[in-house]
Amino acid sequence: xxxxxxxxxxxxxxxxxxxxxxxxxxxxxxxxxxxxxxxxxxxxxxxxxxxxxxxxxxxxxxxxxxxxxxxxxxxxxxxxxxxxxxxxxxxxxxxxxxxxxxxxxxxxxxxxxxxxxxxxxxxxxxxxxxxxxxxxxxxxxxxxxxxxxxxxxxxxxxxxxxxxxxxxxxxxxxxxxxxxxxxxxxxxxxxxxxxxxxxxxxxxx
Amino acid sequence: xxxxxxxxxxxxxxxxxxxxxxxxxxxxxxxxxxxxxxxxxxxxxxxxxxxxxxxxxxxxxxxxxxxxxxxxxxxxxxxxxxxxxxxxxxxxxxxxxxxxxxxxxxxxxxxxx
Numbered sequence: 304x305x306x307x308x309x310x311x312x313x314x315x316x317x318x319x320x321x322x323x324x325x326x327x328x329x330x331x332x333x334x335x336x337x338x339x340x341x342x343x344x345x346x347x348x349x350x351x352x353x354x355x356x357x358x359x360x361x362x363x364x365x366x367x368x369x370x371x372x373x374x375x376x377x378x379x380x381x382x383x384x385x386x387x388x389x390x391x392x393x394x395x396x397x398x399x400x401x402x403x404x405x406x407x408x409x410x411x412x413x414x415x416x417x418x419x420x421x422x423x424x425x426x427x428x429x430x431x432x433x434x435x436x437x438x439x440x441x442x443x444x445x446x447x448x449x450x451x452x453x454x455x456x457x458x459x460x461x462x463x464x465x466x467x468x469x470x471x472x473x474x475x476x477x478x479x480x481x482x483x484x485x486x487x488x489x490x491x492x493x494x495x496x497x498x499x500x501x502x503x504x505x506x507x508x
Numbered sequence: 509x510x511x512x513x514x515x516x517x518x519x520x521x522x523x524x525x526x527x528x529x530x531x532x533x534x535x536x537x538x539x540x541x542x543x544x545x546x547x548x549x550x551x552x553x554x555x556x557x558x559x560x561x562x563x564x565x566x567x568x569x570x571x572x573x574x575x576x577x578x579x580x581x582x583x584x585x586x587x588x589x590x591x592x593x594x595x596x597x598x599x600x601x602x603x604x605x606x607x608x609x610x611x612x613x614x615x616x617x618x619x620x621x
Contacts (some may be wrong), residue, residue, distance in 0.1 A: 313512050316562065318519055321540065322587035329512055482515075489511060 305389045305402055305508040307332050308355035308381050309490065311413070313500045317481050319489060327481050330490045330504060333357065337396045338374040338382065351388040354379035356447045356503070389508075390502050403508065410476045413497035413504035417470030422446075427463040475499040516562040521584045527566075529554050529604050530597025530617050535568060535581055536589035547589050553617065556603040557583070569607065570587055576608065596620040 309332040316324045332355070339352035356379055360368065363378035371378050374395040390402070403409065423429040423446040431444045446465075449458050475496060482491035496504055512600060527533055534551040552570030555578065564583040569576060581588060597617040607615060 315512050315516055317515075318584065318586050320586075322585055324582060324585075331514060332513060348574070460509075485513070487511070489515070493517065 304385060304387060306353065306362045306383065306385050307335055307399065307506045308324055308353065308383060309504050310356070311496050311498055311500055311502050311504050312489075314495065320482075325481065325493055326492050326495070327491050328496045330492060330496070330506065331380060332400045332488050332506075334397045334399050334488070335393055336374060336376045336422040337380065337394060338371060338376065338379070340394055341384075341438070349388070350384050350386045351392045352382060352384045354382045356380040371441060372380055383505065400483050400486070400490050402476045403480050403483050403490060403506070405480055405483055407480045407508070409480060410474055410475050411478055411492065411496050411504050412472065412474045412507065413502055414442050415469045415473045415497040416470055418468040420466060422465045423463060426458065426465060429463075462498050516529075519562055519584060521586075521588075523590075524583055524588075525591055525593055527554060527591065527593050528601035528621075529556055529602050531593055532595040532597065532617075533568060534594060535579075536592070537581070538587045538589050551594070552577075552579075553597065553604075553607065555605060555607065564619040569609075 309330040312329040312331050314326065314328050317327050319325050335353050335355045337351050338354045341350040341352070343349055354371070354376075358378040358380040360378060364373075367378055376395060386413050390398070398453070417481075422444050424431050425442045429444075429446055432442050432447075435443060435470075446463075449462055449464075475494070477491065479493040480490060481493050482489075484490075490506065492506075498504060520617055531550070531554045533554055534549050536547050536549055539546055539548050550568055550570070552568040555567040555569050557564065559607045562584055565580050566583055567580050569578045571577070596619060598620040599617060604617075607617075
């Protein structure tokens with residue numbers, strides 16, 4: 304697996320060759336640096352640690368500074384470990400959007416927008432009661448029955464109810480890369496990505 | 509936000525002529541049928557131009573064998589071969605939807621000189 308850390312900039316659209324306007328998301332990727340290479344001999348498994356997005360020295364503590372100094376780089380905000388890394392991994396190696404090609408399919412991982420505590424209508428797509436009259440004075444968006452009565456005389460686990468919605472890790476699979484702009488470190492990916500503008504996402508190949 | 513504008517700016521066509529509501533235009537539109545590509549001309553009156561930048565579209569209305577036909581084109585579409593302005597119309601508003609309710613003599617538009 305090959306991963307690059309990026310920042311969601313926002314959505315726009317792009318005209319494809321056949322004249323269709325395709326909605327897309329722009330992601331900017333600051334240079335990613337390999338900050339640690341874990342090996343079977345040393346740590347018991349193979350992985351690399353990548354980091355991206357510059358961070359001020361004054362907002363980093365000494366252990367962080369030492370860790371990044373080992374890779375001969377500046378402190379970074381986002382640090383991530385990738386198991387079974389495909390590319391060549393040398394300590395301090397830098398890479399960016401150029402690892403992707405136009406037309407390639409990628410997965411994108413991010414944290415979805417938090418919606419707070421939501422009822423079943425928004426969270427699970429229940430239809431609500433459907434009628435505002437005929438005695439439904441406060442039942443309009445209620446879940447209805449949670450199950451049968453005496454048997455089983457309990458509510459089954461996993462029954463869909465209200466609760467926290469969003470703000471969870473989401474992976475969008477098989478998104479096509481429409482454009483790679485190595486000069487400005489930009490990626491244009493077809494469709495929507497999880498999270499708000501400015502959120503960090505991980506693009507996986 | 510600038511990065512978005514940068515990407516959009518690279519796609520905005522600069523060869524579009526200046527035209528407005530009330531003008532009579534011929535839109536040469538590329539149509540792909542399998543492998544072959546041909547050009548279809550849609551001639552009519554511009555009813556409106558809406559949105560700005562990359563998302564801009566314009567509506568063209570014509571009377572085709574007695575039936576009013578309207579078509580919306582994205583101004584920056586690469587499928588538009590060219591736009592020819594046949595006649596400049598003198599209208600008082602930016603969106604001339606009132607034309608839909610008119611026919612014959614009353615649907616005429618004065619030429620702008």
